[in-house]
Amino acid sequence: MAHIVTAFDEDLVQVQARISEMGGLCEELLSKSLECVQARDTDLARVVIERDRALDLMEVALEESVVKVIALRQPVAADLRVLIAAMKIASTLERIGDLSKNIAKRAIPLSAATHGRVTTSIVRMGRQTLVQLSDVLNAHAARDVDLAVQIWNQDYEIDEMYNAIFREVVTYMVEDSRLIGMGAQLMFIAKNLERIGDHTTHIAEMVYYIVRGKPIGEERPKGEPAGVDFIRA
Amino acid sequence: MAHIVTAFDEDLVQVQARISEMGGLCEELLSKSLECVQARDTDLARVVIERDRALDLMEVALEESVVKVIALRQPVAADLRVLIAAMKIASTLERIGDLSKNIAKRAIPLSAATHGRVTTSIVRMGRQTLVQLSDVLNAHAARDVDLAVQIWNQDYEIDEMYNAIFREVVTYMVEDSRLIGMGAQLMFIAKNLERIGDHTTHIAEMVYYIVRGKPIGEERPKGEPAGVDFIRA
Numbered sequence: 001m002a003h004i005v006t007a008f009d010e011d012l013v014q015v016q017a018r019i020s021e022m023g024g025l026c027e028e029l030l031s032k033s034l035e036c037v038q039a040r041d042t043d044l045a046r047v048v049i050e051r052d053r054a055l056d057l058m059e060v061a062l063e064e065s066v067v068k069v070i071a072l073r074q075p076v077a078a079d080l081r082v083l084i085a086a087m088k089i090a091s092t093l094e095r096i097g098d099l100s101k102n103i104a105k106r107a108i109p110l111s112a113a114t115h116g117r118v119t120t121s122i123v124r125m126g127r128q129t130l131v132q133l134s135d136v137l138n139a140h141a142a143r144d145v146d147l148a149v150q151i152w153n154q155d156y157e158i159d160e161m162y163n164a165i166f167r168e169v170v171t172y173m174v175e176d177s178r179l180i181g182m183g184a185q186l187m188f189i190a191k192n193l194e195r196i197g198d199h200t201t202h203i204a205e206m207v208y209y210i211v212r213g214k215p216i217g218e219e220r221p222k223g224e225p226a227g228v229d230f231i232r233a
Numbered sequence: 234m235a236h237i238v239t240a241f242d243e244d245l246v247q248v249q250a251r252i253s254e255m256g257g258l259c260e261e262l263l264s265k266s267l268e269c270v271q272a273r274d275t276d277l278a279r280v281v282i283e284r285d286r287a288l289d290l291m292e293v294a295l296e297e298s299v300v301k302v303i304a305l306r307q308p309v310a311a312d313l314r315v316l317i318a319a320m321k322i323a324s325t326l327e328r329i330g331d332l333s334k335n336i337a338k339r340a341i342p343l344s345a346a347t348h349g350r351v352t353t354s355i356v357r358m359g360r361q362t363l364v365q366l367s368d369v370l371n372a373h374a375a376r377d378v379d380l381a382v383q384i385w386n387q388d389y390e391i392d393e394m395y396n397a398i399f400r401e402v403v404t405y406m407v408e409d410s411r412l413i414g415m416g417a418q419l420m421f422i423a424k425n426l427e428r429i430g431d432h433t434t435h436i437a438e439m440v441y442y443i444v445r446g447k448p449i450g451e452e453r454p455k456g457e458p459a460g461v462d463f464i465r466a
Contacts, residue, residue: 060448063317067313067314067317070303070313071308071309071310071313074307075304076304077304080300080303080304081300084296084300084320087317088324091321091324166417170413170414170417173406173410173413174410174413177406177407177410180403180406180407180413181403184399184403184417184420187417187420188424191421191424215293
C-alpha cells in the first residue's frame with residue numbers, strides 16, 4: 001500500500017501547487033486592479049480583464065483534478081477534507097479574481113475624472129486587502145492555524161475602512177452632484193474590496209478547518225474584533 | 234451489490250431533499266426581503282436576518298452529509314459529479330440567502346424615507362429574480378436541461394433591469410442631494426439582486442453539467458442574450 005499512499009501524497013502536492021498558482025495570479029490581479037484605480041490606467045485594466053480568464057480556467061482544472069483524485073484514491077476523513085477544502089478555496093480565489101476584474105473595469109470610466117483623496121483611501125484599503133490575501137495564502141501553504149486566526153480577527157479593519165470610505169464618498173456626492181456617477185463607481189470598488197476581505201476570511205476559516213477538523217467558531221459580529229476567547233472556544 | 238446501489242440512491246434522494254429544502258428557504262428569504270423593501274417593514278427585516286442563520290446551518294449539514302456519502306460509498310463518474318454539484322449548489326444558495334439578508338438589512342434605514350418609483354422598479358426586478366430562482370430549483374429537481382438553458386439565456390434581462398435602475402437612481406441623486414444616502418442603499422439592493430441573478434445562472438450551469446457531464450459553454454457576453462447555437466456548441 002506504500003505506493004498508493006505516496007501517489008496520494010503526490011496528488012495533494014499537485015493540488016497545493018495549483019492553489020498556490022491560483023493564489024499568485026489572484027494577488028497579481030488585485031495588485032494590478034489597484035494600480036488601475038490609482039494611475040487610471042485603462043490599458044492595464046484591459047490586461048486584468050483578460051488575465052482573469054486564466055484564473056477561471058485554473059479553477060476548472062483544479063476542480064477536475066480534485067474530482068479525479070477522489071475517484072481514484074477514494075480518500076476518507078482528513079484527506080477528503082483537504083481535497084474538499086481545496087475545491088472551495090479555488091472557488092473563492094476565482095471570486096476574488098472576478099472582483100478584481102470588476103475593480104479594473106470600474107477604473108476605466110474613472111480614468112476621465114479625478115478625485116485624489118477618495119482614490120488614496122481606496123488604494124490604501126486595497127493594499128491592506130492584498131496583505132491579508134497574501135497572508136492567508138501563506139497560512140494555507142504552511143497550514144499555519146495561528147496566522148489564519150489572526151487574519152480572521154483582522155477582517156473588521158477592512159470593514160471599518162469600507163465604512164469610512166462610504167461616508168467620505170457620500171459627502172463628496174452631496175457637495176458636488178457632478179461627482180455622483182463617479183462616486184457610485186468608487187463605492188462599488190470599495191464594496192468589492194470589502195468582499196475580497198470577506199473571501200480572504202473564508203479562506204482563513206478553511207485553513208483552520210483543514211488543520212483542526214472543526215469550524216473556527218460562530219460568526220463574529222461585523223465591524224468589531226472577536227475576542228480571542230471566543231475563537232478558541 | 235444491489236443493496237449498495239439502493240443505499241446510494243437513497244443517499245442521493247436525501248441530498249436532493251436537502252437542496253430542495255435550502256432552495257425553499259432561499260425563495261422565502263428573497264421574497265420576504267422584497268416585502269421589506271416594498272413595505273419598509275423593519276420587523277420583517279429582522280425575521281429575514283434571523284432566518285438566514287438556518288440556511289447557513291443547512292449548508293454545513295449538507296456539506297457534511299455529502300462528504301460522508303463520498304467517504305462511505307466512494308462513488309465515481311456521474312454519481313460523484315452529482316454530489317460535488319450538490320455541494321456547490323448548496324454554497325450558492327447560502328450566498329443567495331446572504332444577499333437576501335443584506336437586502337433586508339438595507340431596507341431598515343430605507344424605512345424612514347420613501348421613494349416610490351425606484352422602489353417599484355427594484356421590487357419588479359426582485360420578482361423577476363425570484364421567478365428565475367424558482368425555475369432553476371425546479372430545473373435542478375427535474376434534471377431539466379432545457380429549462381436550465383432557458384434560465385441561463387435570460388440572465389441578461391436582470392442585468393438590463395439593473396442597469397436601468399442604476400441610471401434612474403443616479404438621476405434622482407443628482408436632482409436632490411438629500412436622496413444620496415438612500416440612493417446608495419437602493420443601488421446596493423439592486424446590485425444584490427443582480428448578483429442573485431448571476432448565482433441563479435450558476436445553478437443553471439450546474440444542472441446542465443450534472444445532466445450532460447460537460448460545461449454549458451464559454452461565458453456569454455453580459456447584457457445580451459447568447460445565441461442558442463453558441464450554447465449548443
